Amino acid sequence: xxxxxxxxxxxxxxxxxxxxxxxxxxxxxxxxxxxxxxxxxxxxxxxxxxxxxxxxxxxxxxxxxxxxxxxxxxxxxxxxxxxxxxxxxxxxxxxxxxxxxxxxxxxxxxxxxxxxxxxxxxxxxxxxxxxxxxxxxxxxxxxxxxxxxxxxxxxxxxxxxxxxxxxxxxxxxxxxxxxxxxxxxxxxxxxxxxxxxxxxxxxxxxxxxxxxxxxxxxxxxxx
Numbered sequence: 001x002x003x004x005x006x007x008x009x010x011x012x013x014x015x016x017x018x019x020x021x022x023x024x025x026x027x028x029x030x031x032x033x034x035x036x037x038x039x040x041x042x043x044x045x046x047x048x049x050x051x052x053x054x055x056x057x058x059x060x061x062x063x064x065x066x067x068x069x070x071x072x073x074x075x076x077x078x079x080x081x082x083x084x085x086x087x088x089x090x091x092x093x094x095x096x097x098x099x100x101x102x103x104x105x106x107x108x109x110x111x112x113x114x115x116x117x118x119x120x121x122x123x124x125x126x127x128x129x130x131x132x133x134x135x136x137x138x139x140x141x142x143x144x145x146x147x148x149x150x151x152x153x154x155x156x157x158x159x160x161x162x163x164x165x166x167x168x169x170x171x172x173x174x175x176x177x178x179x180x181x182x183x184x185x186x187x188x189x190x191x192x193x194x195x196x197x198x199x200x201x202x203x204x205x206x207x208x209x210x211x212x213x214x215x216x217x218x219x220x221x222x223x
Contacts, residue, residue: 003076006083006109010187014110020044026076036080083111087131113154116214120180127152147172153217159209166201178218184211
């Protein structure tokens with residue numbers, strides 16, 4: 001079978017006991033970046049063989065991985081941080097594994113979007129997760145489409161694109177649209193900005209973005 005195992009997004013203590021046990025028991029661990037994952041495995045004294053499986057080689061490796069499982073291997077997939085398949089490699093492997101009748105199980109665990117949403121102060125009962133916006137083509141049209149969405153919106157963003165994203169949101173969403181922007185979740189320098197988009201733009205122009213961000217935007221008010 002194949003296990004999808006979430007890994008901490010920052011604090012190593014966010015690893016579950018079950019995840020640690022399974023990583024020690026499987027025959028092979030597939031990791032997005034073996035250098036990053038090696039630190040986690042060393043911390044928990046996990047000595048299971050490790051191989052790379054990332055966006056640049058997953059198309060080449062997926063058939064071989066599926067074949068190994070069909071021949072009796074149990075394999076775990078982890079990403080650098082968070083849950084595999086959520087803005088990280090995972091979907092392709094799951095798709096082909098299920099097609100071959102392989103049992104796939106995803107453990108509950110760390111992910112950035114849920115903590116950011118819950119602590120944002122914005123409605124969390126209904127929301128849309130957009131992941132990363134298109135880097136260039138389709139970016140403006142995606143924002144225009146999302147501007148009409150009444151549910152809370154959740155985005156991931158990198159530090160060098162955060163200001164651009166906020167600036168591009170304002171014409172479509174309105175400068176007074178509420179936003180919560182969480183930086184470095186679960187890490188030493190975690191911080192949370194709450195306000196509207198205009199205030200966010202002013203804040204991050206004065207405080208250059210550093211680290212990884214989750215942007216939670218209020219849905220369109222129907223009133």
